[in-house]
Amino acid sequence: MTPNSCLLARNLSFSFGENPAIHEISVEFTRGKITGIMGPNGSGKSTLLKCLSGIIEPHSGDVLAFGGLLSDFQDKISYIPQKEKIDWDFPITVKDLVRTSLYKSLKWYERFSAELIRLSDQAIQTMGLEGFENKQIGQLSGGQQQRAFLARALASNAEVFLLDEPFTGLDAKATEDLIRILKKIRDDGKSVIVVHHDFSNAALFLDEIILLKTTVLKFGSANEVINSPELRRAFGFPGMGQMH
Amino acid sequence: MIALYIITVGCLVAVNGAILGSVLLLRRMSMMCDAIVHAILPGLVVAYLITSSRGSFAMLFGAIGSGIIAATLVEFVHLKFRITREASIGLMFTTLFSIGIILLALFAGQVKLDQDCVLFGELAYVPLDLWITDEGLNLGPYPIWTLAFLTIGVVTYVSVGFRPLVLCAFDKEFARLQGIKVQRWHYSLMLMLSLAAVTSFQAVGAIMVMGFFILPPATAYLFISSVRSLILLSSSIGILCVVSGFYLAQYLNVSIAGCIITLNGFVFFSALASKLYLKLNLSPVRNT
Numbered sequence: 001m002t003p004n005s006c007l008l009a010r011n012l013s014f015s016f017g018e019n020p021a022i023h024e025i026s027v028e029f030t031r032g033k034i035t036g037i038m039g040p041n042g043s044g045k046s047t048l049l050k051c052l053s054g055i056i057e058p059h060s061g062d063v064l065a066f067g068g069l070l071s072d073f074q075d076k077i078s079y080i081p082q083k084e085k086i087d088w089d090f091p092i093t094v095k096d097l098v099r100t101s102l103y104k105s106l107k108w109y110e111r112f113s114a115e116l117i118r119l120s121d122q123a124i125q126t127m128g129l130e131g132f133e134n135k136q137i138g139q140l141s142g143g144q145q146q147r148a149f150l151a152r153a154l155a156s157n158a159e160v161f162l163l164d165e166p167f168t169g170l171d172a173k174a175t176e177d178l179i180r181i182l183k184k185i186r187d188d189g190k191s192v193i194v195v196h197h198d199f200s201n202a203a204l205f206l207d208e209i210i211l212l213k214t215t216v217l218k219f220g221s222a223n224e225v226i227n228s229p230e231l232r233r234a235f236g237f238p239g240m241g242q243m244h
Numbered sequence: 245m246i247a248l249y250i251i252t253v254g255c256l257v258a259v260n261g262a263i264l265g266s267v268l269l270l271r272r273m274s275m276m277c278d279a280i281v282h283a284i285l286p287g288l289v290v291a292y293l294i295t296s297s298r299g300s301f302a303m304l305f306g307a308i309g310s311g312i313i314a315a316t317l318v319e320f321v322h323l324k325f326r327i328t329r330e331a332s333i334g335l336m337f338t339t340l341f342s343i344g345i346i347l348l349a350l351f352a353g354q355v356k357l358d359q360d361c362v363l364f365g366e367l368a369y370v371p372l373d374l375w376i377t378d379e380g381l382n383l384g385p386y387p388i389w390t391l392a393f394l395t396i397g398v399v400t401y402v403s404v405g406f407r408p409l410v411l412c413a414f415d416k417e418f419a420r421l422q423g424i425k426v427q428r429w430h431y432s433l434m435l436m437l438s439l440a441a442v443t444s445f446q447a448v449g450a451i452m453v454m455g456f457f458i459l460p461p462a463t464a465y466l467f468i469s470s471v472r473s474l475i476l477l478s479s480s481i482g483i484l485c486v487v488s489g490f491y492l493a494q495y496l497n498v499s500i501a502g503c504i505i506t507l508n509g510f511v512f513f514s515a516l517a518s519k520l521y522l523k524l525n526l527s528p529v530r531n532t
Binding site for chain 1: 270272403404405406407408410411413414415417418420421422423465468469470471473474
């Protein structure tokens with residue numbers, strides 16, 4: 001693992017019953033970059049992201065983080081699930097959502113200290129959600145909902161942000177805003193790994209792309225992957241991928 | 245004094261039901277209390293057959309044991325065989341409850357448990373079950389003491405586990421990444437639920453217990469924006485329905501538990517109607 005990498009996957013494999021979701025995946029993620037995991041439906045993108053986050057244990061292979069075991073750096077890694085996996089009716093406000101990332105700093109009887117409150121308020125402010133702190137999360141727009149979860153990750157002081165299809169359901173303006181925010185996170189020296197579908201805007205913000213179809217078909221800069229013959233092979237036709 | 249005894253027992257059942265029912269509602273598994281309430285029957289019968297005693301501890305351990313077995317089997321079938329949790333709950337509670345019925349029928353002569361009492365309970369009998377010390381001191385009905393201890397346990401459990409319980413209910417994967425033992429909290433909740441079910445159903449019966457666990461949190465859920473307010477509002481609704489349900493039952497000369505739950509149902513549908521009315525006429529957003 002080079003000193004410049006944040007995560008290293010070594011021969012990762014995971015199966016659902018008999019069907020392998022990912023097979024023998026080895027890839028190194030560079031610090032301070034936005035890396036896209038792209039590929040057709042069912043190619044194992046979300047499974048790879050969950051293995052990288054530590055949510056699921058790979059059936060074989062392992063993940064190293066910052067040169068050590070993933071479990072030792074778990075607090076440096078934040079995972080934001082797909083929109084449809086979240087219960088938007090849950091009675092939780094933006095402020096409370098962001099503060100859930102600070103629970104680990106507290107004993108059960110302790111209240112949030114002024115420093116922790118400052119951290120959470122700062123994260124809300126960075127994500128442009130001032131004025132929405134006391135809104136229930138279901139009342140936010142799609143873009144604000146993604147930003148609320150990013151604020152939670154920011155408050156936890158994460159170094160690696162893993163996002164599973166964050167652009168789903170966002171309109172053009174919200175997509176543009178989210179791209180700007182992801183670039184800002186990258187420019188602050190943090191790493192972003194994002195499962196993404198849309199090749200039409202991939203080159204606008206992704207520094208690197210992993211093209212996945214159970215195994216890694218191609219890993220390189222965004223332009224390199226988008227113009228590669230592997231992309232056409234992955235989607236089974238001689239055009240671009242899934243265009244939006 | 246009789247009215248006070250009955251209302252106190254009803255309120256304690258309501259508070260326990262509201263607190264644990266709120267957590268279950270947030271986890272989208274309210275019907276788990278249905279499974280556990282029914283599944284404790286075989287545990288009670290087996291505990292009696294082994295110990296030949298209807299002493300509280302034997303029954304308690306029997307009930308907790310079968311409650312935990314039911315919760316484990318529900319999760320096992322749901323996760324391993326990809327059967328929905330609702331189907332898994334239905335599968336387990338009918339199977340375990342029918343095993344309990346068969347055991348009751350087979351050992352009817354030995355087991356002094358009344359099926360009607362198990363199912364429907366009777367709050368009116370609470371004042372008859374008095375705890376009188378050897379010195380002849382009347383400490384009031386047993387259920388008040390057992391439910392009071394249960395309430396202390398439930399309030400302590402939810403206070404200590406508030407943050408992990410909320411996080412496990414909202415975002416299990418994030419909770420796991422935060423180092424929270426998600427499965428441990430799940431089974432501790434099932435343990436508390438089994439305890440609450442067996443302690444409560446002796447007073448109000450298995451069917452009515454479900455009403456106390458499900459209806460007040462469901463009503464409160466229509467109006468709240470935080471978990472704390474869900475627990476507080478559902479407890480208040482539960483207590484209010486116990487007090488008014490008791491006097492309504494006296495007036496109509498009908499079952500007290502039945503009246504309380506009917507009232508809870510009425511409150512839920514009234515709340516739902518007013519919520520819909522407000523939504524249509526005043527504001528498109530939920531009340532915060």
